[in-house]
Amino acid sequence: MPAATSGKGVLADPWPDRFKAFAGRFSVRTKIIGIVLMLTTILGLGITWQVRTAMSTLVESELTVRAETIALEVAVHVANPIAERDTAGVVSILDDAVASHLDSVFAAVSRADGIIIARAFTDGDGTPGATLDEVLARKADEVPGLHAVSVPIEPDAGLLTYGMTDTRLERTVDGVTLQLLLTTLLVGAIGVLAATLLTWLLTRPIVDLVRTTHKVSQGDLSARAAVAAEDEIGTLAEAFNSMVNELETSRAVVAETQQLRTRLLERLIDAQEEERKRIARELHDGVGQSLTSIMLAAGLLEQTEIPDERDEYTARIREASADTLKQVRRLGRELRPSVLDDLGLAAALDRYVAEFRLRCPEITAEVHCHLPDRLSPTIETTLYRVVQEAMTNVARHSGARTVSVLIGLRMGTVRAIVEDNGNGFDPDLKRASGESVGIHGMIERVELLGGRLDIESSDHGTTVYAEVPISVNTAAPT
Numbered sequence: 134m135p136a137a138t139s140g141k142g143v144l145a146d147p148w149p150d151r152f153k154a155f156a157g158r159f160s161v162r163t164k165i166i167g168i169v170l171m172l173t174t175i176l177g178l179g180i181t182w183q184v185r186t187a188m189s190t191l192v193e194s195e196l197t198v199r200a201e202t203i204a205l206e207v208a209v210h211v212a213n214p215i216a217e218r219d220t221a222g223v224v225s226i227l228d229d230a231v232a233s234h235l236d237s238v239f240a241a242v243s244r245a246d247g248i249i250i251a252r253a254f255t256d257g258d259g260t261p262g263a264t265l266d267e268v269l270a271r272k273a274d275e276v277p278g279l280h281a282v283s284v285p286i287e288p289d290a291g292l293l294t295y296g297m298t299d300t301r302l303e304r305t306v307d308g309v310t311l312q313l314l315l316t317t318l319l320v321g322a323i324g325v326l327a328a329t330l331l332t333w334l335l336t337r338p339i340v341d342l343v344r345t346t347h348k349v350s351q352g353d354l355s356a357r358a359a360v361a362a363e364d365e366i367g368t369l370a371e372a373f374n375s376m377v378n379e380l381e382t383s384r385a386v387v388a389e390t391q392q393l394r395t396r397l398l399e400r401l402i403d404a405q406e407e408e409r410k411r412i413a414r415e416l417h418d419g420v421g422q423s424l425t426s427i428m429l430a431a432g433l434l435e436q437t438e439i440p441d442e443r444d445e446y447t448a449r450i451r452e453a454s455a456d457t458l459k460q461v462r463r464l465g466r467e468l469r470p471s472v473l474d475d476l477g478l479a480a481a482l483d484r485y486v487a488e489f490r491l492r493c494p495e496i497t498a499e500v501h502c503h504l505p506d507r508l509s510p511t512i513e514t515t516l517y518r519v520v521q522e523a524m525t526n527v528a529r530h531s532g533a534r535t536v537s538v539l540i541g542l543r544m545g546t547v548r549a550i551v552e553d554n555g556n557g558f559d560p561d562l563k564r565a566s567g568e569s570v571g572i573h574g575m576i577e578r579v580e581l582l583g584g585r586l587d588i589e590s591s592d593h594g595t596t597v598y599a600e601v602p603i604s605v606n607t608a609a610p611t
Contacts, residue, residue, distance in 0.1 A: 161339070162332040169328040170321055177317025185310045192302040193280070196236065200282040203234055204295035208286045211242060211251075215290045220251050227253035230295070238276050238296040241268055245291060265294060272296060278303060338366045342373060354381040393564070393573070412464065423457040470517070478513040479504055482520060482538060493528050502540040508547060512601055515578045516540065516549045519586070522571045523551035523597045531555025531595060542603075546584070549599040557590035575599070 156164065207230045214222035227240040231253045241252035243265040252268065265283075273279050278299035283292045338361045348356035354377060358370040427450050434446040473481035479502040486500045507513070520538055527536045533555030540549050563572060572588070575597070579586040584601035 160336075162329070162336055165332045165335075166325055166328045169324045173317065173321040173324045177313070177320060181310060181313040181317060184313060185306060188306045188309060189303070192299055192306060196280050196297055196299050196302065197282065199236075200280055200295050200297045201284065203230060203237075203297075204240075204282050204284045204293050206230075207240060207295065208284050208293040211293065212286055212288075212290060215242065215250075215286060223251040224253060227251060234297075236297045236299070236301055238279060238298050239268070239272060239294075240296070241265060241294045242286065243292050243294065245289075250291070265292070269294070269296075276300075335366070337361070338370060342366075342370055345373070349377055349380075354384060416464075420457050420460050423453045423460070426453040427457070473513060473517055474510070477504075477507045478502065478517060478540065481513075481517055482540070485517075485521060485524075486538065489524055489528070496528065496533060497535045498524070498537075499535075500538040500540075502538075504540060504542065504547070508603070511582065512547060512603070515582055515601060516547065516599065518578060519549055519575045519597070519599045520551055522575050526571060527551075527553045527555060527595075530558075533594065543600075545604075546600050546602050548601075549597075551597040552594065553596075554594040557592050557595055560588040560590055 159167070207226060210226050210230075211223050214220075214226065223242055227242070231237045231240050239252060239254045241249050243249045247264045247266060249263055249265055249268060269281055272281075276296075276298050279296055280299065281294055281296040283294045285291075286293050338359065342358045345356045345358040357374050357377065360367045360370045360374075430446045430449040430453065434443055434450070437443055437446070470481050470484070472484055482500050482502055486498050489496075489498050508516075520540075524536060524538070527533050531553050533553035536551065536553040538549070538551050540547070542548075560572070564576075576586050579599050579601060582601045584599065586600075587598045589596045589598070
């Protein structure tokens with residue numbers, strides 16, 4: 134016998150899930166109309182049933198009281214004729230009682246042993262002789278809703294039995310019930326119409342919002358949802374429109390950024406080609422000529438035996454070799470300064486600023502580096518390139534007389550500030566034009582490390598702020 138399994142998942146009742154799945158097949162409009170119709174029907178039928186039950190109980194009670202009242206009154210009137218053995222008079226009184234009261238069926242006077250001595254019926258049958266039980270049994274079969282009441286006739290003259298039917302009153306109850314049902318039907322129809330109007334008012338903006346959502350999903354960011362009212366759906370439509378606005382703005386920014394990146398890439402490729410051409414010229418015009426001089430001097434050295442000439446050619450070779458080494462080292466520092474790897478950012482910037490003073494003696498350059506320890510190679514390389522590019526722009530474009538560099542730590546970040554007193558420019562316009570490869574390169578380098586770069590410029594000079602978090606786990610840029 135397999136082991137019994139237990140658990141909430143196994144014993145869970147599937148009916149709630151089935152009901153949810155069934156209800157989920159219908160639209161909101163159908164659900165609301167169905168709920169209104171169901172509530173109207175339940176409420177109408179419940180009220181109708183309660184009213185009918187109360188009226189039927191009241192009819193039965195009132196009819197019984199009425200029959201007792203009439204029977205007591207007739208019993209008083211037939212007492213003397215019975216005492217005088219005036220059967221005709223008794224029948225006459227009974228006929229008048231039956232004829233003068235609505236809903237009356239019969240009236241009968243019987244002795245103590247149940248034999249009827251006088252009776253009156255609505256059908257005119259007033260022949261005595263039958264027993265009271267026989268009359269009651271026959272009339273119960275013939276007349277629906279019969280209510281019979283028996284009262285004594287004083288003094289000990291027998292019983293007066295009076296019968297009434299509730300047929301007419303039940304028809305009245307049926308009529309009221311029918312009116313209530315028709316009213317329920319009318320209220321249900323009005324409720325359905327009201328629910329239809331309500332659901333149209335509720336679902337119209339939702340349908341419009343869904344339609345707008347489909348347009349946006351297909352790429353039409355100009356589509357907007359109509360705000361029909363200041364309710365929750367209107368708030369939802371406004372939030373959706375705000376989202377689409379932000380999406381449209383983001384797409385425009387992405388497109389603009391992509392264009393800027395494309396232009397930047399093109400200019401970077403051009404800049405690389407220009408840099409390669411410059412290095413090629415440096416190698417050809419500088420190193421190449423120096424090596425040619427060395428080769429010529431070496432050839433002449435081999436051909437001469439004169440000591441003075443040999444000394445002269447040896448000096449030429451030594452001088453050309455030293456010049457060639459100097460040019461190669463300068464090119465190496467421009468491509469990647471070894472002092473940056475060996476001694477750190479502070480030493481590399483000191484050497485770069487010293488070389489900058491030699492290249493641009495008309496500009497007073499200062500550097501202040503307050504770093505207690507070495508930074509990660511990634512950060513040092515990034516800040517070195519930012520300072521290098523900023524000072525190159527100062528030398529080429531600003532017309533400044535002074536430039537200062539400040540490096541320091543600040544609240545878990547390292548900040549580099551390059552400030553000059555030259556001619557300013559519009560940084561936003563320069564970025565948007567995509568003409569400045571250097572500015573975009575600085576921004577890209579700093580943002581790759583999770584930092585930020587700001588440029589402030591006016592007629593009094595330009596300041597470049599670069600801030601990078603100290604904890605960076607990215608590959609070092611070159």
